[in-house]
Amino acid sequence: xxxxxxxxxxxxxxxxxxxxxxxxxxxxxxxxxxxxxxxxxxxxxxxxxxxxxxxxxxxxxxxxxxxxxxxxxxxxxxxxxxxxxxxxxxxxxxxxxxxxxxxxxxxxxxxxxxxxxxxxxxxxxxxxxxxxxxxxxxxxxxxxxxxxxxxxxxxxxxxxxxxxxxxxxxxxxxxxxxxxxxxxxxxxxxxxxxxxxxxxxx
Numbered sequence: 283x284x285x286x287x288x289x290x291x292x293x294x295x296x297x298x299x300x301x302x303x304x305x306x307x308x309x310x311x312x313x314x315x316x317x318x319x320x321x322x323x324x325x326x327x328x329x330x331x332x333x334x335x336x337x338x339x340x341x342x343x344x345x346x347x348x349x350x351x352x353x354x355x356x357x358x359x360x361x362x363x364x365x366x367x368x369x370x371x372x373x374x375x376x377x378x379x380x381x382x383x384x385x386x387x388x389x390x391x392x393x394x395x396x397x398x399x400x401x402x403x404x405x406x407x408x409x410x411x412x413x414x415x416x417x418x419x420x421x422x423x424x425x426x427x428x429x430x431x432x433x434x435x436x437x438x439x440x441x442x443x444x445x446x447x448x449x450x451x452x453x454x455x456x457x458x459x460x461x462x463x464x465x466x467x468x469x470x471x472x473x474x475x476x477x478x479x480x481x482x483x484x
Contacts, residue, residue, distance in 0.1 A: 338387040400425035
């Protein structure tokens with residue numbers, strides 16, 4: 283469909299029980315679903331003649347460490363025929379395993395491996411779920427917000443042993459308290475300093 287409003291109506295009417303929320307923003311359609319409905323929704327938007335979202339652009343994750351539903355899984359889709367973009371998303375907790383979509387979009391193979399490598403999220407029925415960016419012996423998941431900035435291990439070449447060795451990071455890990463506020467709201471230490479300055483003026 284060439285019109286996003288008509289597309290939104292079409293998806294809501296055809297997938298009534300599988301759609302939690304839709305909205306149009308930034309000239310794109312955003313759709314929120316439950317993880318159990320992922321395969322059905324993707325098959326519909328890919329194959330239906332009025333949608334034709336046949337390209338998977340990316341799979342990414344947003345980490346909300348303080349929430350019980352910690353991870354928001356996000357799929358970015360493109361319809362070349364109608365020149366439209368769709369952002370499909372759902373929430374899961376830290377231990378949930380989700381469905382691989384490699385049977386629908388083969389290009390999801392490496393995208394899902396990257397999500398597994400960076401966030402530790404596992405996919406059912408993935409043909410080759412292993413790390414893709416880090417070493418196989420790597421500890422932790424680097425894009426989680428509670429991952430230490432210095433990592434857990436450091437890698438160096440040992441002249442004595444003539445090989446690469448792994449050692450625990452010896453730096454103190456003092457970076458684990460995050461300020462989750464938007465930069466536009468002002469970080470906590472800036473606000474505290476600003477309040478002190480105002481008190482001095484008064």
